[in-house]
Amino acid sequence: MSTPILIAYDGSPDARHAIEETARLFPGASAVVLYARRPLESLAAHLEGHSALEELRDIDAKTFDASERLAAEGAERARSLGLKAQPRVASVPEEVVADTIVDVAEELDASLIVLGSRGRHGVRAVLSGSTSTRVMHSTGRPTLVIPSAPLAAARRADR
Numbered sequence: 001m002s003t004p005i006l007i008a009y010d011g012s013p014d015a016r017h018a019i020e021e022t023a024r025l026f027p028g029a030s031a032v033v034l035y036a037r038r039p040l041e042s043l044a045a046h047l048e049g050h051s052a053l054e055e056l057r058d059i060d061a062k063t064f065d066a067s068e069r070l071a072a073e074g075a076e077r078a079r080s081l082g083l084k085a086q087p088r089v090a091s092v093p094e095e096v097v098a099d100t101i102v103d104v105a106e107e108l109d110a111s112l113i114v115l116g117s118r119g120r121h122g123v124r125a126v127l128s129g130s131t132s133t134r135v136m137h138s139t140g141r142p143t144l145v146i147p148s149a150p151l152a153a154a155r156r157a158d159r
Contacts, residue, residue, distance in 0.1 A: 004030040006110035007085075008101050008131070009074035011035075014116030018146040019074060022114050023081035031085040032108055033074035036092045036100040037067040098134035105141055113139065117147040 007022055009015045022031065071087035078085035092100045105113050115132045132145040147155070 002030060003109045003111040004032045005112045005114060006101070006105045006108060007031055007033050007074070007078065007114045009033045009035055009071065011070050011073065012116065012118070014118055014148045014151070015074065016077060017148045018114050018116035019078050020081060021146045023078060023083050027082050029083055031078055031083045032088050033071055033078055033085050034088045034090060034101065034104055035067050035071040035074065036090050036097045038092045098131045098138060101135050102139045105139060110141060113141055113143045115143070115145050117145050117151060
C-alpha cells in the first residue's frame with residue numbers, strides 16, 4: 001500500500017491552490033489534509049486559578065471544533081478533485097507549525113509533503129519565518145511548495 005501525500009491546509013487561497021495542484025499532479029492519490037491548530041493551552045497555564053480559565057477552555061473547545069471543520073473542508077475539496085483524502089487536525093506545541101507538519105509526515109510515513117506558499121519576504125519573513133522553508137529544512141522527505149498564481153505573477157514582475 002502506498003503512503004499518503006500530506007497536504008498542509010489552513011483554509012487560505014494558497015492552501016486551496018496547493019490542493020488543486022496536488023490533484024492535478026497526482027490524480028487519485030491518497031492524501032491526508034492536515035490543519036495544524038494552535039491551542040490556547042500556553043495562555044491557560046498563565047491563568048491557573050483565575051476565573052477566566054473556564055471561559056478560555058470553552059473558547060479552545062470551540063476553536064477545536066472549527067479546526068475539525070476546516071480540515072474536513074480541505075479534505076472534501078481534495079476528494080472533489082479526485083484525491084482519496086482524509087482530514088487530520090494536529091495541535092501545534094510552542095507555536096511552531098512547521099515542526100508539527102514534519103512530525104505528522106513522519107508518523108504517516110508520507111511520501112510527499114505539499115504546502116502552499118504565502119510568499120512572505122522581507123521583515124515579515126524574518127519575524128514570522130516561512131513555514132515552507134522550515135519544513136524543507138527539517139525533513140528528509142520530498143517537499144513540494146506550490147505558490148499561488150498571483151504570488152508567482154508578482155514575483156515575475158519583481159524580476
